[in-house]
Amino acid sequence: DAKTTQPPSMDCAEGRAANLPCNHSTISGNEYVYWYRQIHSQGPQYIIHGLKNNETNEMASLIITEDRKSSTLILPHATLRDTAVYYCIVRVAVANAGKSTFGDGTTLTVKP
Amino acid sequence: EPEVTQTPSHQVTQMGQEVILRCVPISNHLYFYWYRQILGQKVEFLVSFYNNEISEKSEIFDDQFSVERPDGSNFTLKIRSTKLEDSAMYFCASMGAFGNQPQHFGDGTRLSIL
Numbered sequence: 001d002a003k004t005t006q007p008p009s010m011d012c013a014e015g016r017a018a019n020l021p022c023n024h025s026t027i028s029g030n031e032y033v034y035w036y037r038q039i040h041s042q043g044p045q046y047i048i049h050g051l052k053n054n055e056t057n058e059m060a061s062l063i064i065t066e067d068r069k070s071s072t073l074i075l076p077h078a079t080l081r082d083t084a085v086y087y088c089i090v091r092v093a094v095a096n097a098g099k100s101t102f103g104d105g106t107t108l109t110v111k112p
Numbered sequence: 113e114p115e116v117t118q119t120p121s122h123q124v125t126q127m128g129q130e131v132i133l134r135c136v137p138i139s140n141h142l143y144f145y146w147y148r149q150i151l152g153q154k155v156e157f158l159v160s161f162y163n164n165e166i167s168e169k170s171e172i173f174d175d176q177f178s179v180e181r182p183d184g185s186n187f188t189l190k191i192r193s194t195k196l197e198d199s200a201m202y203f204c205a206s207m208g209a210f211g212n213q214p215q216h217f218g219d220g221t222r223l224s225i226l
Contacts, residue, residue: 032212041149041201041222042220043116043205044155046214046215046216087155093211098160098167098207098215099145099168100145100155100157100215101157102156104154
């Protein structure tokens with residue numbers, strides 16, 4: 001699976017959009033981008049995923065560059081409860097090769 | 113919304129004892145996983161399981177570890193003879209039938225070895 005690079009930490013003001021970047025320059029054609037977050041020591045929570053098109057759900061939006069070498073997770077109106085470690089994971093979309101490789105992620109702190 | 117449930121939430125065990133961690137994956141999911149996270153470290157893959165057999169395992173998953181799906185709903189991780197370094201959060205995850213689907217994680221079992 002391709003390696004990802006994320007900034008170690010970011011701050012965001014409550015109510016503002018949080019934009020979390022991820023570089024995955026070695027991504028291959030059959031790899032999807034997945035975003036998870038982990039609050040304290042809870043289990044990783046799935047947020048969103050995509051292949052090449054931008055995606056949006058009730059939690060967030062995912063913007064993937066045309067060359068697929070980077071992506072941005074957008075939390076449109078961050079709240080204090082969004083403070084967490086955010087992980088960008090690239091994984092081959094083959095069911096029997098579903099191992100997720102977690103990096104250090106980005107610690108997002110939402111401030112009042 | 114369906115979720116992965118894990119029991120117990122916290123397990124305290126003496127070194128050398130056997131421990132079984134239990135997970136109920138999301139029903140109709142076909143792929144099952146165990147991960148662990150030592151305090152302050154990354155989430156690490158242990159093993160994946162499909163069609164009643166191990167699909168992939170990491171170097172961490174040595175002969176002391178085993179997994180089983182004893183019935184249609186449970187998925188277990190057994191550590192035969194626990195060591196101090198097995199102390200960690202253990203997360204179970206499950207995934208649906210298609211490879212591009214996300215894995216869904218439980219909230220974990222905190223295993224403390226004394």
